Amino acid sequence: MNIKKVMVIGAGQMGSGIAQVCAQAGYEVLLNDLKPEFVERGLGIIKKNLSRQVEKARMTADEMGEVLSRLAASTELADAASVDLVIEAAVENMEIKAKIFAQLDELAPAHAILASNTSSLPITEIAAATKRPEQVIGMHFMNPVPVMKLVEIIRGLATADEVYQAIEDMTKTLSKVPVEVNDFPGFVSNRILMPMINEAIYTLYEGVATKEAIDEVMKLGMNHPMGPLTLADFIGLDTCLYIMETLHEGFGDDKYRPCPLLRKYVKAGWLGRKSGRGFYEYN
Known part of the structure; x- marks a missing residue:
């Protein structure tokens, strides 16, 4: 599975951090939220974080420009039609997540992997809202995302081995350490x-x-x-x-x-x- 384009749903602290690390790793990223002002605020957080890296000489201004050029704003879930991976980082509420995943199942390409950044909710239950439970997985990033190395990767009951492997490999490209976890409340962390x-x-x-x-x-x-x-x-x-x-x-x-x-x-x-x-x- 070749992941090139990623959509991150939720432009808050976690979502903007996930979008930042994906863009820094060379992925094309759509940062999605309900309102344009939410997305702009998320992009503002990313610009602020990257500017700090430039000030500390950990990144050049040109490199910052390249990272920002890989980020695009989105307020429509229908934009998922062009992506290989969706990482949902919306509010921690099963009803809301299930609704988002049911919509993504209709909108995202057949090959796309649907991941959730949930910190405690069952991946199996989220996957049940879709007709592709084998392509649903948990990617639990730690806060603050740009700094913290760990990503808990959670297999749902039906998650396919090749989907798990694709997400583990992709996580490593983000300079993160993937740890495999089974689907129990609260996972390990x-x-x-x-x-x-x-x-x-x-x-x-x-x-x-x-x-x-x-x-x-x-x-x-x-x-x-x-x-x-x-x-x-x-x-x-x-x-x-x-x-x-x-x-x-x-x-x-x-x-x-x-x-x-x-x-x-x-x-x-x-x-x-x-x-x-x-x-x-x-x-």
């Missing part, structure tokens, strides 16, 4: 990370220690680059809650029960960095 964050929130909720103390213990004692509560703010508390709910529902095990304090903060609109307040305040 979030099945391990999110319960740790949730337990840190319980530790705060039960008054075991202050938020600063909890973060210091994990940074200095476990050599984590940032504490779990700071990391939760960075990820977004609404995202943390959604993933914990997905784990809780998927496994039916109370060890994945979201901490009441996490629910309380999300209901209050304290979502972390993006809202200006989570466990910490951000001005």
Whole structure:
């Protein structure tokens, strides 16, 4: 399978990062979102990231121009008719993803691979919305995409071996490290990370220690680059809650029960960095 042209659906932080690394690797990229202003904002993030690379002499202005020339804006899913691979990075909601994949199944060429950047939702269920489940796969990039090396590649129940191999090979061309994972709630990364964050929130909720103390213990004692509560703010508390709910529902095990304090903060609109307040305040 020869992948030359890629469509990325969702021009937010993850989608723009995925589009950037694909364009830097030499692929033609369509960055798609619902409104032109969303796509422009995503392209603006990419330009800002690349400009920083030029300032640090990691890239020349000409190289930046070449990368940007491989990026095009899209607001129509019908543009998928000309691509070899679609990477969906829309909101983490099964109903929305299933609807997008059902439409892509009708619009994308017969040979096209349909991938999802979901962080926790079952690939098998997303694939069931299409008539080509063997061509549906998970590509879970880490945030921030241009910096983080890992991509979890998730096989659905029906994913074909040649499709898996094509995506593994393509991932390597992005200078990323592909890791094969089977289709279970939360995959590997979030099945391990999110319960740790949730337990840190319980530790705060039960008054075991202050938020600063909890973060210091994990940074200095476990050599984590940032504490779990700071990391939760960075990820977004609404995202943390959604993933914990997905784990809780998927496994039916109370060890994945979201901490009441996490629910309380999300209901209050304290979502972390993006809202200006989570466990910490951000001005």
